[in-house]
Amino acid sequence: MYPGFTHPADTGDPVIGQMLSTLLLRSHLMAPGTLADHLAEAARPLGVSEARIYLADLQQHRLRPMPDGSGSGAEPLDIESTTAGRAFQTVTIQSAEIEHVAGQDGPFRLWVPLLEGVERLGVLELCFTRDGGEASTRLLDDVSGKISAATLERCRILASLTGLLIASKGTYSDIYTEIQRSRAMALQAEMVWAFMAPRTFATSRVQLACALEPAYEVGGDAFDHSLIGDRFHVSLFDSVGHDLTAGLISSVAMASCRTTRRTGGGLTDIAVRADEAIANEFGASRFATALLCDLDIASGEFAWLPCGHPPPLLIRGDKVEELTRPPCLPLGLAEIDADLAARGGTIGGGTIGGGSSGDGYSGAPVAGYTEQLQAGDRLLLYTDGVIEGRDDDGRQFSTARLSDFVIRRSAEGMAAPEILRSLNRAVLDHQRGRLSDDATVILVEWMPKRSGDRLTLQTMRT
Numbered sequence: 001m002y003p004g005f006t007h008p009a010d011t012g013d014p015v016i017g018q019m020l021s022t023l024l025l026r027s028h029l030m031a032p033g034t035l036a037d038h039l040a041e042a043a044r045p046l047g048v049s050e051a052r053i054y055l056a057d058l059q060q061h062r063l064r065p066m067p068d069g070s071g072s073g074a075e076p077l078d079i080e081s082t083t084a085g086r087a088f089q090t091v092t093i094q095s096a097e098i099e100h101v102a103g104q105d106g107p108f109r110l111w112v113p114l115l116e117g118v119e120r121l122g123v124l125e126l127c128f129t130r131d132g133g134e135a136s137t138r139l140l141d142d143v144s145g146k147i148s149a150a151t152l153e154r155c156r157i158l159a160s161l162t163g164l165l166i167a168s169k170g171t172y173s174d175i176y177t178e179i180q181r182s183r184a185m186a187l188q189a190e191m192v193w194a195f196m197a198p199r200t201f202a203t204s205r206v207q208l209a210c211a212l213e214p215a216y217e218v219g220g221d222a223f224d225h226s227l228i229g230d231r232f233h234v235s236l237f238d239s240v241g242h243d244l245t246a247g248l249i250s251s252v253a254m255a256s257c258r259t260t261r262r263t264g265g266g267l268t269d270i271a272v273r274a275d276e277a278i279a280n281e282f283g284a285s286r287f288a289t290a291l292l293c294d295l296d297i298a299s300g301e302f303a304w305l306p307c308g309h310p311p312p313l314l315i316r317g318d319k320v321e322e323l324t325r326p327p328c329l330p331l332g333l334a335e336i337d338a339d340l341a342a343r344g345g346t347i348g349g350g351t352i353g354g355g356s357s358g359d360g361y362s363g364a365p366v367a368g369y370t371e372q373l374q375a376g377d378r379l380l381l382y383t384d385g386v387i388e389g390r391d392d393d394g395r396q397f398s399t400a401r402l403s404d405f406v407i408r409r410s411a412e413g414m415a416a417p418e419i420l421r422s423l424n425r426a427v428l429d430h431q432r433g434r435l436s437d438d439a440t441v442i443l444v445e446w447m448p449k450r451s452g453d454r455l456t457l458q459t460m461r462t
Contacts, residue, residue: 188247
């Protein structure tokens with residue numbers, strides 16, 4: 001599902017050594033905005049005549065060029081309809097001939113996926129000139145005359161280092177963030193995005209992908225994930241409202257979750273402390289639903305605690321099971337409900353760890369619920385904005401359509417990040433691009449026996 005994550009075939013390649021040492025030694029004092037220029041210079045031993053970095057925009061609709069020192073401009077590229085976009089979608093190296101004089105071996109370009117871990121950042125455009133020189137000769141296989149495996153390996157390694165440098169330099173500069181944005185971001189969205197974990201994560205045993213819309217106005221939805229040993233924690237929050245306060249509630253929920261998790265707390269500890277933090281800070285009028293999950297990636301035991309949130313969907317092959325269990329109250333309401341209960345009333349929910357009520361909240365058990373996964377099982381977590389969104393005829397997107405979309409795209413061999421990128425577009429199209437609520441989806445797959453594949457080359461002509 002995630003190609004290209006094996007060790008290089010020839011770690012003693014002198015061309016690779018020269019290329020990487022040049023970039024690494026310069027990286028310590030490299031200004032973030034000069035990366036493209038340093039990259040082009042370092043890649044010359046590879047036979048590269050020109051290099052350009054493209055970063056995917058926040059919604060992953062277009063690839064936006066990073067400026068270089070030449071001042072020459074480049075246009076953004078559509079992810080759905082270009083060779084570069086296909087490299088991004090499929091995480092495979094793509095090749096394209098550049099226009100040249102008929103009957104002569106002309107220049108060509110490679111589009112190489114840019115990754116940080118397994119997070120797709122964009123693509124690296126590398127242009128090569130077949131001029132008969134030593135570097136040019138090394139590009140092609142002696143027998144087939146096609147681009148050699150060594151060339152592809154060198155490009156893959158160069159792109160891997162470039163992705164790491166982008167991630168490193170991006171922590172103290174806004175330049176990459178500016179490139180990734182096509183318009184201004186709302187204040188609450190700025191805050192929530194700053195707190196959230198990366199949208200993609202994978203090891204040899206588990207993979208996760210997240211998608212969230214509206215990307216520039218989101219405020220109530222947020223997600224988090226972390227792997228500590230064999231414990232893979234995933235949490236999804238949906239705060240009431242769509243304003244700055246909603247963003248603050250989600251941020252407090254995430255911060256509380258992390259603080260508790262990092263001191264050894266389990267799901268119930270996380271819920272109790274987040275409930276207290278939200279109630280103490282925002283009072284009786286604001287709350288957040290949450291789905292708190294732990295997956296043991298060694299055994300496949302999945303534990304979850306629903307706090308007024310839609311249940312997870314378990315996808316096993318082409319079958320779907322909604323893991324519906326009695327939830328506890330949304331975060332921020334437990335103490336209020338306890339006070340009402342002491343006076344003989346209720347707001348219709350049970351407290352975390354037990355209790356009963358009359359509106360579907362019977363109170364989850366102290367440790368939440370558990371389900372034993374099988375190899376290849378997928379878990380789909382979502383907020384109600386995904387399934388409740390309506391089209392012009394009033395039809396909801398629905399859990400059935402959501403699960404069917406994932407199953408069909410998986411059957412086509414699509415990787416989890418690309419499934420959710422496509423799902424984002426489907427959810428937006430369903431409501432003609434105007435969402436009535438935040439819509440977030442998380443897809444988790446347990447794959448204890450799967451090993452990574454290598455990057456492949458698919459030749460395509462412009």
